[in-house]
Amino acid sequence: MGKGKFIMAMAKENPHINYAGIEKYSSVLLRALEKMEQEEHPPANLYFIRMDAEQIGKVFAQDEVARIYLNFSDPWPKDRHAKRRLTSREFLERYEQILTPDGQVEFKTDNRPLFDFSVQSVKEAGWKLQAVTYDLHRDPELMKGNVMTEYEERFSAMGNPIHKLIAAR
Numbered sequence: 366m367g368k369g370k371f372i373m374a375m376a377k378e379n380p381h382i383n384y385a386g387i388e389k390y391s392s393v394l395l396r397a398l399e400k401m402e403q404e405e406h407p408p409a410n411l412y413f414i415r416m417d418a419e420q421i422g423k424v425f426a427q428d429e430v431a432r433i434y435l436n437f438s439d440p441w442p443k444d445r446h447a448k449r450r451l452t453s454r455e456f457l458e459r460y461e462q463i464l465t466p467d468g469q470v471e472f473k474t475d476n477r478p479l480f481d482f483s484v485q486s487v488k489e490a491g492w493k494l495q496a497v498t499y500d501l502h503r504d505p506e507l508m509k510g511n512v513m514t515e516y517e518e519r520f521s522a523m524g525n526p527i528h529k530l531i532a533a534r
Contacts, residue, residue, distance in 0.1 A: 366415070368395030371436055373516040376395075376408035378512070385412045387421070418451060425463040433460055435472040437516040440479040452483035457490040461534055473501065473529045475520040480528040484534075487532045494532055501527040 366372050366386035376384045388394040394415045401407045416424065438451040445497065448455045452472055460470055470492075472482050480499070487494055498504040502521060507529055517527055 366397060367393060367417070367436065369413075370517055371399050371434070371512050373401060373404070373408060375434075376411040377390075378425075380408065380410055383410045384496045385414055385425075387416055387418055388413050389415070389417050391415055394420070398470060402445045416425070418456070421459050422462050427462060428465045428508075429465045429501055431465050432466050433464070433468070433470045436514045437472065437474055437520075438472075438479075440474070440476045442478070450479065450482065450486075452479070452486050454490045455484050457486060457492060457532075463491075464534065465518075466534070468533065469495065471529070472532070473514070473517065474526055475525040477528065481532070484530060487530065492532045492534055494530060496529070496531040498530075499526060500530050501529045 366388045372386040373382050376382075388397065388399060394413055397413060401413075403409070414424065435451045439449075441447065441449045447453055450456070452470075457470070460468075464467060464470075471478075472483055477499075483495060484494065491500075494506055498507050501507055503526075513521070521527060
């Protein structure tokens, strides 16, 4: 979940929905906690979990999660590390166990090779691509309600197009 900007904004905009931010690294999670503590009215529907996403099936029950947001995840560029990518078939199988029947995975990145890999992984896993764009900020439909992450702001300012997909089982 990174430094928490995206998930805190989502929790504030949707107080009737619970959000759980998962972060592997304690130092990054600490930044998000500090950011939340600075809030005058921190969202009561936001929870942080320090864990490796590989263990997601041990934390969430079947049909417990409606949406998974994957924003600017580690691209793990070496082919031998492909199964570590959060959009790999291995991870999609994990998500399938916890998502509701109409659940979705939303993925944003500026990394084109990772995005192409992700589009292919979704297809190979037998999931449906509900939306795909290679330039999110020029797609008026997908920009509706878009909450930018720190990375999205930085990469957009550098002129990098942001890619986004929405996938469902």
